[in-house]
Amino acid sequence: MPAPIVAIVGRPNVGKSTLFNRLAGERISIVEDKPGITRDRIYSSSEWLEHKFRIIDTGGIEVGEEDEILYRIREQAELAMDEANVIIFLVDGQDGVTPQDQAVAQLLYRTRKPVVLCVNKLDNPKMMLQNTYDFYELGFGEPFGISSVHGTGLGDLLDEVAKHFPEDYDATYPEDTIKVSLIGRPNVGKSSLVNALLGEERVMVSEVAGTTRDAVDTQFSREGQDFVLIDTAGMRKRGKVYETTEKYSVMRAMSAIERSDVCLLVISADEGIIEQDKRIVGYALEAGRAVVFLVNKWDLLEKDDKTSIRFEQQIRKEFPFMPWAPILFVSAVTKQRVHKILESVQLVAENHSIRIPTSTVNTIIEDAVTMNQPPTDKGRRLRVYYATQVAVRPPSFAVFVNDPEIMHFSYERYLENKLRAAFGFEGTPIRMFTRKRA
Numbered sequence: 001m002p003a004p005i006v007a008i009v010g011r012p013n014v015g016k017s018t019l020f021n022r023l024a025g026e027r028i029s030i031v032e033d034k035p036g037i038t039r040d041r042i043y044s045s046s047e048w049l050e051h052k053f054r055i056i057d058t059g060g061i062e063v064g065e066e067d068e069i070l071y072r073i074r075e076q077a078e079l080a081m082d083e084a085n086v087i088i089f090l091v092d093g094q095d096g097v098t099p100q101d102q103a104v105a106q107l108l109y110r111t112r113k114p115v116v117l118c119v120n121k122l123d124n125p126k127m128m129l130q131n132t133y134d135f136y137e138l139g140f141g142e143p144f145g146i147s148s149v150h151g152t153g154l155g156d157l158l159d160e161v162a163k164h165f166p167e168d169y170d171a172t173y174p175e176d177t178i179k180v181s182l183i184g185r186p187n188v189g190k191s192s193l194v195n196a197l198l199g200e201e202r203v204m205v206s207e208v209a210g211t212t213r214d215a216v217d218t219q220f221s222r223e224g225q226d227f228v229l230i231d232t233a234g235m236r237k238r239g240k241v242y243e244t245t246e247k248y249s250v251m252r253a254m255s256a257i258e259r260s261d262v263c264l265l266v267i268s269a270d271e272g273i274i275e276q277d278k279r280i281v282g283y284a285l286e287a288g289r290a291v292v293f294l295v296n297k298w299d300l301l302e303k304d305d306k307t308s309i310r311f312e313q314q315i316r317k318e319f320p321f322m323p324w325a326p327i328l329f330v331s332a333v334t335k336q337r338v339h340k341i342l343e344s345v346q347l348v349a350e351n352h353s354i355r356i357p358t359s360t361v362n363t364i365i366e367d368a369v370t371m372n373q374p375p376t377d378k379g380r381r382l383r384v385y386y387a388t389q390v391a392v393r394p395p396s397f398a399v400f401v402n403d404p405e406i407m408h409f410s411y412e413r414y415l416e417n418k419l420r421a422a423f424g425f426e427g428t429p430i431r432m433f434t435r436k437r438a
């Protein structure tokens, strides 16, 4: 189950970044293979007592024109209200209540999410005692006094925040249900594809009994196979002010990726591949998810007999580390090849969770070693004793050797390719670990 999400909301300069950094443990960022790419901070994972949680970085608000500030505050507050489980409303205890604080309060009145009011910059005991009273007028009950700079008061604040963590807010689905998400930047056609998929004749969408909870995912079946579309709500247009920001779409994609088995990376045929697509798919790979490329809006291209080949070559060039991912050229509008999507999802999901018997794995590895001698290092040759599959989703193999130090990246690749040649593994990454035989 993913950890609950906490967001910090407040006007500029109250100390949101300072508090964020205080609470931030390990940072989750988008990993890029290439050097020189900035790693976006999306959220941090943190722990308080037995609770693990994530703090989302809703983005700093720079001091500027009043209109601009209010727009940014709204953007940030709406993002927090939609995505967080608990909101920390941060104010500045040295400044007292300001009209901008009142504007934030107005926005937060609309949410049903728990809001914890927190008064920052109370750097000494006297301030702690005296400077919180004013803030009752904001209407969020008892304020928690802290000093982000000194780290005081954080324990009580986190106790209060943790009280509001939901017991079990994330649905768990049966083992054999395939969890699939559509990822990609805004406007590539994710929501249109969702509608097209769910509108397919053979697809039966499960009735969601009239719950008041937001239905985030959509469960359905197709020819006896159960699926769940992760984060359907997030893919449907909601017209929120923050939706066009890149950081938001990446963040949304990341939480969908975490909950999926198969990720459909949607690319728009008329716009091609951009950096953001690579980052998103990089995260899916890092998380070990199966991937299918969907080149959508195929109807928009003037095509000749080489168009799809050229497009495929471009994808292979831009994503050289995943030649195994299937590519489908589709159109949500004309429904061209939409019926192929779930077939492909089912196939790659099977490959993603396949278990190969150890004896079969060893036959392949032994043959590979005979055909191409393992590397040597300082006169010592790598000896490969045996290999076995140690995990599924994705298929992961341990190769036991005399000395893992002598293993070469290229030889590991070679063994991986031999396994792929034997078993296909279309659509799924595979992992190889080299271990010293005990």
Ligand code: GDP
Pocket (backbone or CB within 6 Å): 010, 011, 012, 013, 014, 015, 016, 017, 018, 019, 060, 061, 120, 121, 122, 123, 146, 147, 148, 149, 150
């Ligand atoms: P943000 O705009 O809300 O993200 O605010 P920042 O985290 O950038 O902080 C704004 C300013 O307030 C910086 O100069 C911080 O050093 C200062 N600040 C943050 N927390 C505290 C605190 O607990 N005490 C004091 N005295 N200053 C603080």
Ligand code: GDP
Pocket (backbone or CB within 6 Å): 185, 186, 187, 188, 189, 190, 191, 192, 193, 235, 236, 237, 296, 297, 298, 299, 300, 330, 331, 332, 333, 334
């Ligand atoms: P999302 O932001 O990724 O969910 O994208 P939408 O599904 O909202 O689609 C963005 C725009 O692209 C809308 O105007 C759609 O009508 C249009 N669109 C989506 N799929 C297709 C397609 O296959 N062909 C064409 N021509 N337009 C499409």
